Amino acid sequence: MKVSSVVKILISVFLLLVLPTSCKKEKHAVLKKIDNTAEIKRLTIIADNDYDHNEYLKAYKNYLKIIHLSDPEKNRIDYVDALISIALIQQYEGNYLESENTATKILPHLKYMKKPRFAWETYKVFASNYLATKDYDNALIYAKKAYDLNTTVRRKANALANIALVYMHKKQYKKAVKIYTQLTTTGYYGNKKKTNTLKDFELIDYAVMRNNIGISYANLLHPKALSYYQEALKIRLRLHDKHNLPESYSNLSDYYVDSNLALAKKYAEAAYKHACIINTYRQKKYALETLIRTTTGNDLKKYSNIYVHYLDSINKIQLSQKNQFANIQYYFKKDKQENLELKTQKAEKELQFEIQKNQSYILYVVIFISVFALLFLTLHITLKGKREKDDTIFKSELRISQKLHNELTSEVFKLSTNIQNSNFEKPESKEELLNHLDQIYLKTRKISRENSAILTDENYLENLKMMLSEYSNSSLNIIANGLSSFSWHEIDRIKKITIFRILRELLNEMAKSSNASLISLNFKKETKNIQIIYIDNNTETTDGYVNLKKRLQNVENRIKTIKGTINFEPNLENGLKISFTFPL
DSSP states (O other): OOHHHHHHHHHHHHHHHHHHHHHHHHHHTSOOOOOOHHHHHHHHHHHHHHHHTTOHHHHHHHHHHHHHHOOTTTTHHHHHHHHHHHHHHHHHTTOHHHHHHHHHTTGGGGGGOSSTHHHHHHHHHHHHHHHHTTOHHHHHHHHHHHHHSSOOHHHHHHHHHHHHHHHHHTTOHHHHHHHHHHHHHTSTTTSTTOGGGSOHHHHHHHHHHHHHHHHHHHHTTOTTHHHHHHHHHHHHHHHTOTTTHHHHHHHHHHHHTTTOHHHHHHHHHHHHHHHHHHTOHHHHHHHHHHHHHHOOHHHHHHHHHHHHHHHHHHHHHHHHHHHHHHHHHHHHHHHHHHHHHHHHHHHHHHHHHHHHHHHHHHHHHHHHHHHHHHHHHHHHHHHHHHHHTOHHHHHHHHHHHHHHHHHHHHHHHHHHHHHHHOOTTSHHHHHHHHHHHHHHHHHHHHHHHHHSOOOOSTTHHHHHHHHHHHTOBTTBEEEEEOTTSSOGGGSOHHHHHHHHHHHHHHHHHHHHHOOOSEEEEEEEEETTEEEEEEEEOOTTTTTTHHHHHHHTHHHHHHHHHTTOEEEEEEETTTEEEEEEEEEO
């Protein structure tokens, strides 16, 4: 058995042991998923309760936690429910774009949801957002999508009412009147005008639609508007519907503003009074606008000032609320990122510990195999020398055996001492151990590079420089000029691979047969060609010129495959000059 064969076996065993084991340990460091179902259910109850009591900031924070804890597949219902709630909160706060972005995240999950209510609520969010931003065409599309779902009668009626509302905003009042009339006479909310049979919350919706019929007729300048306004007001007074009473009074004020200003002012004052009780932005703003339309003189100035100050304060409040929601989302993302970083650091430490422990085992195995191989090799050489009874061969082999014994024993002893005495927590100890291992690994690494695939991506130039630097040593200096004087991206993949191999073969040949101490490589672009000029100071060029051309026949064949040319120019004083030229 030859010395080189034994060394190759040792290196192969080392690589087989190190690489798979490290990969295996790295897989073990992956964090396991935790089942958060119980915590998600608990947070959902809290968030829903806060939402029902209009505590939107608290609810928003908990819904974000639910989304973070949820597995979108395993906890899909809770995940989608939380997204819908967040979209609605963003919508209530006037963040229509954020609401739309949140609702968009729901869409890929709808095909997995058996109950149509999730799709219905999502489409309703889209329709309301588009309606608020005056994108009426998209609002109508999503209102119709909600109506087309196979859902309950009440949701069908609600979706149909939303369609009518979009028509009303699009000023298609006749279409709106037709739908609202259908709903309040023969539809879900009507039951042939027997409105007294409806439950209170249904009767509230009924009054909204009757009032919207009045608004539509008013815009059509139809006198029927008054009767619908009065009907809606009567129902709202009976139900003590304080949230919708301001709108009824404002509508009646607008109706009388041209015909009976005193009565219009009376209704406007009633609207403002009730709007102040519930203190909602839309109702109070509308009531102040009706007061401004129905008053003159000092009262007009008074209500105009109130209106301006009110809008200013509301804008500040809305901005503050938006900032609060933005801060919640920012700090939530920040906390989430910090937690992820901590988990990653923990995993990396565990992985590093496992790798260090594993390396210790590997080193013991390598030492054992090395000693065993050394003993086997020494015995083999000794027996071979005795068998052949050739004193010269015996001495030669014994000398090789002794040299190999001394070198390997020294390296093994260093490794063993390093493992026993070093503290691997210190960077310098790790560095010293790696330097020992590099001595074994170096030849394998070089062979691997010479036989590996040549990359032609954006790292090509760096790889080319690295290859050239491998041939430079204390007795040979390689200078490369003009490598970056043109764009390598202009050169196609086959040509880059060919040039890489030509240069490597040329340098290999020169390293074996040349006594040159300096090699110069010049790269330059000439119109549509690339030229590479090789020059060395080899003093043996003249004698071996013919043989050199034969040895470089493969290089000449390679340059011809890319339609290039090669010229040999031996120089008695300065060594050898070879130039390559190939088209871009």
